[in-house]
Amino acid sequence: MTQMAKAREGIITEEMKIAAQYEGIDPEIIRKGVAEGTIVVPANINHKGLKPRAIGKGMKTKINTNFGMSRGKEDQEYELEKLQLSLDMNSDTVMDLSIGGDIKGLLKRVIEKSPVAVGTVPAYQMIAEKGIFFTAEDFFEAIIDQAKLGVDYMTLHCGVNQSSLKLLDDSKRIMNCVSRGGGVMLNWMKKNGTENPLFEYYDRLLDIAAEYDVTLSLGDGFRPGSIHDATDKHQIHELRILGELTLRAWEKNVQVMVEGPGHVPLDQIATNVKLQKTLCHGAPFYVLGPLVTDIGAGYDHITAAIGGAVAAWHGVDMLCYVTPAEHLRLPALIDVREGIAATKIAAHAGDLAKGVTSYSEKDNVMSRARKDYDWEKQRELAFDKIKFDKYQKDGEQGDKKQCSMCGEYCPMRES
Numbered sequence: 074m075t076q077m078a079k080a081r082e083g084i085i086t087e088e089m090k091i092a093a094q095y096e097g098i099d100p101e102i103i104r105k106g107v108a109e110g111t112i113v114v115p116a117n118i119n120h121k122g123l124k125p126r127a128i129g130k131g132m133k134t135k136i137n138t139n140f141g142m143s144r145g146k147e148d149q150e151y152e153l154e155k156l157q158l159s160l161d162m163n164s165d166t167v168m169d170l171s172i173g174g175d176i177k178g179l180l181k182r183v184i185e186k187s188p189v190a191v192g193t194v195p196a197y198q199m200i201a202e203k204g205i206f207f208t209a210e211d212f213f214e215a216i217i218d219q220a221k222l223g224v225d226y227m228t229l230h231c232g233v234n235q236s237s238l239k240l241l242d243d244s245k246r247i248m249n250c251v252s253r254g255g256g257v258m259l260n261w262m263k264k265n266g267t268e269n270p271l272f273e274y275y276d277r278l279l280d281i282a283a284e285y286d287v288t289l290s291l292g293d294g295f296r297p298g299s300i301h302d303a304t305d306k307h308q309i310h311e312l313r314i315l316g317e318l319t320l321r322a323w324e325k326n327v328q329v330m331v332e333g334p335g336h337v338p339l340d341q342i343a344t345n346v347k348l349q350k351t352l353c354h355g356a357p358f359y360v361l362g363p364l365v366t367d368i369g370a371g372y373d374h375i376t377a378a379i380g381g382a383v384a385a386w387h388g389v390d391m392l393c394y395v396t397p398a399e400h401l402r403l404p405a406l407i408d409v410r411e412g413i414a415a416t417k418i419a420a421h422a423g424d425l426a427k428g429v430t431s432y433s434e435k436d437n438v439m440s441r442a443r444k445d446y447d448w449e450k451q452r453e454l455a456f457d458k459i460k461f462d463k464y465q466k467d468g469e470q471g472d473k474k475q476c477s478m479c480g481e482y483c484p485m486r487e488s
């Protein structure tokens with residue numbers, strides 16, 4: 074039985090209790106949300122040692138960290154360092170997005186080491202192993218393999234179908250498709266002249282997901298990759314399909330999140346959240362960014378954090394981190410650290426605004442620690458302790474009741 078099936082029978086599972094403890098709330102709130110579909114607790118039955126977190130309505134905004142090998146960058150140990158950093162910085166979920174190297178080997182190690190939910194995009198394994206020459210059967214076998222390994226949630230681009238492909242005939246977009254997984258399905262459909270197997274055989278996918286309790290993260294193959302393309306007919310058409318697929322998943326007690334943009338100007342973010350929540354019946358919304366401008370190269374963790382904070386404020390449930398390397402290269406460890414810190418700040422700022430976190434919990438404590446020159450407490454509350462240590466050491470002066478910014482004129486001393 075899935076978490077959703079149990080929740081609908083009134084059962085509060087161990088996973089719901091763990092998630093509730095993390096939130097500091099009554100587990101019944103999580104049970105009710107899982108039963109309704111407004112909350113997911115991704116928890117594959119084969120992921121041993123998992124301490125799941127709840128994603129959805131009324132919960133703290135979660136963040137996800139991506140890593141993974143690509144062709145020519147196949148060092149598993151380096152990717153596992155990124156996993157450890159993600160855990161040290163309290164990432165709520167991680168995704169192994171490998172498209173090169175020993176994909177199954179790394180995934181197995183990630184699941185063994187990760188106490189937080191692990192996500193994947195199975196299309197990447199397909200494209201890495203077989204290029205575009207895979208069959209529908211190959212794809213379902215890869216999904217079953219990953220489900221058996223213990224993957225808690227999978228991004229699957231089920232909404233990229235022949236109707237959305239046809240819409241591209243008179244596309245006014247600058248970039249038709251910027252989703253790697255969505256692009257795989259588009260190219261496969263064009264090559265084979267048939268329907269996307271994830272859409273055509275969706276019930277089969279649901280049966281697999283139900284057997285292992287894999288949460289579906291319905292991918293947005295047509296997420297806007299440019300401000301110009303935001304909230305256009307391609308994005309909304311796909312969102313409508315994802316809404317229908319959400320209802321079908323719930324009929325089989327399969328948990329669902331819906332993925333979202335992408336690049337969206339600040340003034341369209343609230344509308345995007347409202348649209349998703351309406352068209353997808355309140356299913357949790359998981360966004361990449363959103364990046365509020367296209368011209369932040371090298372600093373896209375900032376463009377994404379601005380959008381992420383506003384998105385979280387308006388009801389987005391999980392933010393996928395974006396690093397300074399976005400659009401430029403595979404992130405290095407330093408990029409991962411900067412990306413996580415920026416995304417944690419965005420999620421927390423959004424939570425303060427939407428009222429799921431109180432100022433008294435951390436912000437007031439930090440302010441008092443600053444006032445008291447309590448550097449240890451400040452460090453404890455900092456999202457990036459490595460940077461805190463470096464900067465604090467650099468700025469330290471003989472007198473601990475000042476730093477190198479204002480020195481002996483520190484205004485807090487006498488006030």
Ligand code: SF4
Nearest residue numbers: 475476478479480483
């Ligand atoms: S010296 Fe200035 S920056 Fe440093 S602790 Fe005092 S007020 Fe803050």
